[in-house]
Amino acid sequence: MSEFLQFAFSGLTVGAIYALIALGFTLIYNTSQVINFAQGEFVMLSGMTTAFAAAVGIPLPLAAVLGIFVTVIFGVMLHRLAIEPARGASPVTLIIITIGASILMRGVAAIVFDKNFHSFASPLGDAPIKVAGAAILPQSLLILAGATIIVAALWLFLNRTLAGKAMLATAANPIAAGLVGIDTSRMIGMSFMLSAAIGAVGGILATPITLTNYAMGTSLALKGFVAAMVGGMGSPIGAVVGGLMLGLFEQFGAGYVSSQYKDAIAVIILLLVLFAIPNGLFGKAGIERV
Amino acid sequence: MARRFFAVPYALVVGIALVVVVLPLVLPSGFYLRVAALVYINAIAVIGLNLLMGYAGQVSLGHAGFFGIGAYAVSLGPAVLKLPVWLSLIAGALLSGVMAFAVGRPILRLRGYYLAVATLGLGLLIWMFFNNASDLTGGPNGMQVPRLVLFGWRATSPSTWYWISGATLVLGIWIALNLINSPTGRAFRAIHDSETASRVLGIDIARYKSLVFVLSAVYAAIAGSYFSLFDGFVTPDTCGFIRSIEFVVMAVLGGLGSILGSIVGAGILVVLPQALTVFQEYEEIVLGLIMIVFMIFLPAGVVPSVIARLRWRPA
Numbered sequence: 208m209s210e211f212l213q214f215a216f217s218g219l220t221v222g223a224i225y226a227l228i229a230l231g232f233t234l235i236y237n238t239s240q241v242i243n244f245a246q247g248e249f250v251m252l253s254g255m256t257t258a259f260a261a262a263v264g265i266p267l268p269l270a271a272v273l274g275i276f277v278t279v280i281f282g283v284m285l286h287r288l289a290i291e292p293a294r295g296a297s298p299v300t301l302i303i304i305t306i307g308a309s310i311l312m313r314g315v316a317a318i319v320f321d322k323n324f325h326s327f328a329s330p331l332g333d334a335p336i337k338v339a340g341a342a343i344l345p346q347s348l349l350i351l352a353g354a355t356i357i358v359a360a361l362w363l364f365l366n367r368t369l370a371g372k373a374m375l376a377t378a379a380n381p382i383a384a385g386l387v388g389i390d391t392s393r394m395i396g397m398s399f400m401l402s403a404a405i406g407a408v409g410g411i412l413a414t415p416i417t418l419t420n421y422a423m424g425t426s427l428a429l430k431g432f433v434a435a436m437v438g439g440m441g442s443p444i445g446a447v448v449g450g451l452m453l454g455l456f457e458q459f460g461a462g463y464v465s466s467q468y469k470d471a472i473a474v475i476i477l478l479l480v481l482f483a484i485p486n487g488l489f490g491k492a493g494i495e496r497v
Numbered sequence: 498m499a500r501r502f503f504a505v506p507y508a509l510v511v512g513i514a515l516v517v518v519v520l521p522l523v524l525p526s527g528f529y530l531r532v533a534a535l536v537y538i539n540a541i542a543v544i545g546l547n548l549l550m551g552y553a554g555q556v557s558l559g560h561a562g563f564f565g566i567g568a569y570a571v572s573l574g575p576a577v578l579k580l581p582v583w584l585s586l587i588a589g590a591l592l593s594g595v596m597a598f599a600v601g602r603p604i605l606r607l608r609g610y611y612l613a614v615a616t617l618g619l620g621l622l623i624w625m626f627f628n629n630a631s632d633l634t635g636g637p638n639g640m641q642v643p644r645l646v647l648f649g650w651r652a653t654s655p656s657t658w659y660w661i662s663g664a665t666l667v668l669g670i671w672i673a674l675n676l677i678n679s680p681t682g683r684a685f686r687a688i689h690d691s692e693t694a695s696r697v698l699g700i701d702i703a704r705y706k707s708l709v710f711v712l713s714a715v716y717a718a719i720a721g722s723y724f725s726l727f728d729g730f731v732t733p734d735t736c737g738f739i740r741s742i743e744f745v746v747m748a749v750l751g752g753l754g755s756i757l758g759s760i761v762g763a764g765i766l767v768v769l770p771q772a773l774t775v776f777q778e779y780e781e782i783v784l785g786l787i788m789i790v791f792m793i794f795l796p797a798g799v800v801p802s803v804i805a806r807l808r809w810r811p812a
Binding site (some may be wrong): 288289292293295297298300301303304306307308309310311312313314315317318323365423425429432433434437440467468470471474475477478481482485486487 | 610749779791797
């Protein structure tokens with residue numbers, strides 16, 4: 208039982224990070240139909256910036272704000288300088304652009320920072336909390352709390368504010384949204400800002416446990432993408448559920464079957480989910496126009 | 498007959514064959530032959546992927562998996578089954594095709610990004626197998642690949658591989674062009690344009706999708722075998738996610754739906770990093786920038802965009 212609890216808890220912790228990355232994919236996809244493969248780089252960039260800022264003695268809350276700020280600037284630049292100029296290009300062209308941006312950001316991080324692993328101490332300390340025989344790192348609780356707050360805040364933003372509703376309208380029908388006076392291009396830009404900010408918070412929350420490194424973005428983007436697809440691309444609830452599922456599959460697979468093949472187990476389960484439900488758990492069935 | 502032979506598609510075969518023959522006379526050293534051979538080997542895999550993506554409209558983010566099956570076939574075949582290298586190469590291509598056939602039907606039912614994530618998963622599974630089966634493949638450390646011996650003649654030098662890969666590329670282009678200009682090729686393009694409309698026209702969509710998937714997997718496996726034979730060593734990185742992405746980038750950068758584009762795309766992505774070693778530290782930055790700039794200004798890919806511009810100019 209304590210073993211089960213241990214795996215469940217570490218699965219939820221990892222899954223919460225995946226969920227945040229998947230949410231970033233979903234937000235940008237909904238407004239612009241772009242799959243942003245630089246999403247993992249947002250996580251890396253904020254983790255690195257915060258770790259370096261903390262290392263030179265800047266207080267952690269200030270360092271975290273700096274990390275989010277730098278990442279959001281990159282998100283805005285990605286939209287302004289790379290996505291906006293290529294407006295109207297095919298989805299696969301836009302994907303290649305985001306992959307290019309991801310390689311570019313990795314290269315910048317390797318030069319501005321370095322190629323080593325970095326971290327900073329968790330504000331809650333490193334002493335594990337014992338719960339029914341399972342050891343839980345205090346930072347895990349911070350990750351879960353942080354992810355919950357972000358999901359709740361995002362829900363409130365999208366459903367209770369004018370800007371959020373404008374963004375939903377842009378996602379539902381860009382032409383109609385434009386006709387009622389919504390600046391859809393600004394909404395797309397805002398979705399890049401939001402995605403960058405969400406990824407940045409994820410990076411700061413995860414770094415004390417996972418460490419950070421200039422090259423970690425690719426595998427994170429991969430996990431986030433898979434999570435978003437399993438949940439059903441375009442569905443925020445799907446992104447959260449998909450992320451948590453992926454994290455749990457990985458940890459239970461590693462714990463009960465084989466730690467060597469933990470990723471394989473997760474991938475196989477995800478493939479089975481897709482075969483059974485071709486549009487993901489919460490995805491809309493596609494209608495093909497002839 | 499003569500007229501048909503010199504029609505545009507065959508001009509491409511003859512043109513590339515000429516380039517393959519003339520290039521060694523112009524290139525100053527063996528290093529350049531090595532780079533050229535790498536371009537040809539990558540181009541073989543990318544042409545296969547282009548048939549799938551550019552003509553039939555099905556995305557694959559897992560083609561490095563098939564590339565890896567080919568790459569490991571020529572090292573595992575001789576080491577484990579004591580097969581000759583050339584037979585292992587054929588066996589690898591067959592295995593890759595059979596595997597694509599087996600998973601093709603369920604996977605190709607998915608569309609768009611869902612297909613992308615399923616092929617990505619498939620590629621990852623193949624990579625994980627080669628990475629984890631340490632007692633068989635040496636795991637992350639990789640394994641030695643024996644030299645190809647044909648009729649008692651060992652293929653070792655870059656120039657030998659230059660000719661083998663060049664000849665295979667020309668053959669690959671010829672097969673691809675024949676296919677594209679056949680009723681089967683028209684069926685692929687119909688599926689690309691609209692699955693519903695193709696079904697109404699009586700095209701067996703599942704069969705054609707499966708066919709092009711198998712074919713592209715065989716192209717990738719042959720390229721993979723050449724790649725590891727050429728290198729003499731194979732590691733799981735040969736078939737990692739990054740390589741799948743590289744293939745897609747080559748196909749899109751050069752131009753989807755253009756065979757010449759696949760060769761140009763492979764050329765750009767293979768030659769560029771070699772040229773960029775001067776910048777060393779800045780290699781990733783320059784590579785990323787070039788991908789972004791090319792896709793902003795030539796969104797349809799280099800070859801189709803250039804052709805469109807040439808045609809547009811008033812005569």
